[in-house]
Amino acid sequence: MDYTPLMPRRKSRVVHVGNVPIGGNNPVVVQSMCNTDTRDVEATCRQIDELAQAGCEIVRLAVLDEDAAKALEPLCRRSPVPLIADIHFDHRLALAAVDAGISALRINPGNIGSESAVDAVVKAAKAAQLPIRIGVNSGSVEKALLKKFGGPSPEAMVESALGHVRLLEERDFYDTKISLKSSSVLNTIAAYRLLATRCDYPLHIGVTEAGTLTRGTVKSSVGLGILLAGGIGDTMRVSLTADPVEEMGVAWEILRSLGLRARGPEIVSCPTCGRTEIDLVHLAEEVERHLRHVTEVFTVAVMGCVVNGPGEAREADIGIAGGRDLGIIFRKGKVIRKVKGNDNLIPAFLEELDKFLLERRNE
Numbered sequence: 348m349d350y351t352p353l354m355p356r357r358k359s360r361v362v363h364v365g366n367v368p369i370g371g372n373n374p375v376v377v378q379s380m381c382n383t384d385t386r387d388v389e390a391t392c393r394q395i396d397e398l399a400q401a402g403c404e405i406v407r408l409a410v411l412d413e414d415a416a417k418a419l420e421p422l423c424r425r426s427p428v429p430l431i432a433d434i435h436f437d438h439r440l441a442l443a444a445v446d447a448g449i450s451a452l453r454i455n456p457g458n459i460g461s462e463s464a465v466d467a468v469v470k471a472a473k474a475a476q477l478p479i480r481i482g483v484n485s486g487s488v489e490k491a492l493l494k495k496f497g498g499p500s501p502e503a504m505v506e507s508a509l510g511h512v513r514l515l516e517e518r519d520f521y522d523t524k525i526s527l528k529s530s531s532v533l534n535t536i537a538a539y540r541l542l543a544t545r546c547d548y549p550l551h552i553g554v555t556e557a558g559t560l561t562r563g564t565v566k567s568s569v570g571l572g573i574l575l576a577g578g579i580g581d582t583m584r585v586s587l588t589a590d591p592v593e594e595m596g597v598a599w600e601i602l603r604s605l606g607l608r609a610r611g612p613e614i615v616s617c618p619t620c621g622r623t624e625i626d627l628v629h630l631a632e633e634v635e636r637h638l639r640h641v642t643e644v645f646t647v648a649v650m651g652c653v654v655n656g657p658g659e660a661r662e663a664d665i666g667i668a669g670g671r672d673l674g675i676i677f678r679k680g681k682v683i684r685k686v687k688g689n690d691n692l693i694p695a696f697l698e699e700l701d702k703f704l705l706e707r708r709n710e
């Protein structure tokens with residue numbers, strides 16, 4: 348029996364969104380989308396910065412009208428990460444986005460009208476060396492395909508995407524990536540698995556309209572986790588009905604849990620039990636808050652009892668275990684400090700964390 352948890356990565360061609368390579372053997376790239384009004388340059392810049400700080404490597408912006416297209420120039424100039432313009436139907440907005448310095452377009456060529464409009468967008472994208480993402484959602488499948496397949500089935504979504512792809516290939520354009528999103532986890536998995544056998548374009552994976560923080564996290568983790576474990580996915584978005592910055596933590600934890608990529612500390616905390624004699628939930632939350640902007644990869648353990656804590660967290664780089672009126676701080680399971688009084692646990696541990704980080708940075 349084969350116990351290998353991860354399937355070999357699907358072979359895909361490489362496209363570049365600005366300086367970020369996607370596909371091939373490149374790491375799976377984390378993206379998100381601003382939910383600010385793109386015309387509001389200051390608010391959008393702020394959110395792009397917050398996303399980038401939280402680990403977002405590419406940000407997508409909705410471009411609804413000419414004013415939004417005009418805002419792209421300062422946004423592209425100020426953004427620390429490449430930006431993608433998300434455009435529906437109006438090819439003139441795509442041309443304006445290219446002129447503004449955008450790094451990629453998300454547009455479906457089948458939805459922008461005349462042949463000459465498709466020609467113009469492809470010509471502009473080629474000249475600027477920009478990739479185009481084709482994005483099919485279960486809600487956007489063409490009527491003829493819905494009829495042919497009896498609804499927005501995985502087959503219908505794949506046919507729809509390949510129809511858009513064909514329009515680009517007919518114009519010798521191959522700098523394409525594809526997404527196929529459904530709010531059904533099972534349909535999403537099936538659609539990507541089918542598409543993966545039909546082309547070698549890099550795939551942007553995600554479960555769309557996944558829901559609020561808890562539900563969306565679970566649906567995205569299951570859907571994206573299964574796809575990534577099966578070797579499918581070159582870039583990903585976790586979609587949540589929440590502040591998009593929340594999507595970053597989820598996306599990075601999915602990648603970390605599969606051993607694909609890591610960013611920031613892994614905080615291991617025990618589930619608490621009848622032996623717990625401190626407010627462990629508060630302690631774990633404080634540690635998480637303190638390390639929110641740290642990008643180094645290491646393990647922190649926050650354990651509820653001095654008897655089992657250090658032993659259970661032996662592999663952690665640094666940890667704390669709290670007991671009645673006593674906390675012990677350990678590194679790699681070895682005790683380095685004992686702290687008296689429960690009120691002193693948090694400040695003492697945060698101090699040790701800072702020391703630990705400083706030492707690592709000076710190594």
Ligand code: SF4
Nearest residue numbers: 617619620623651652
């Ligand atoms: Fe219970 Fe201690 Fe294990 Fe936490 S570390 S679950 S308190 S035995």
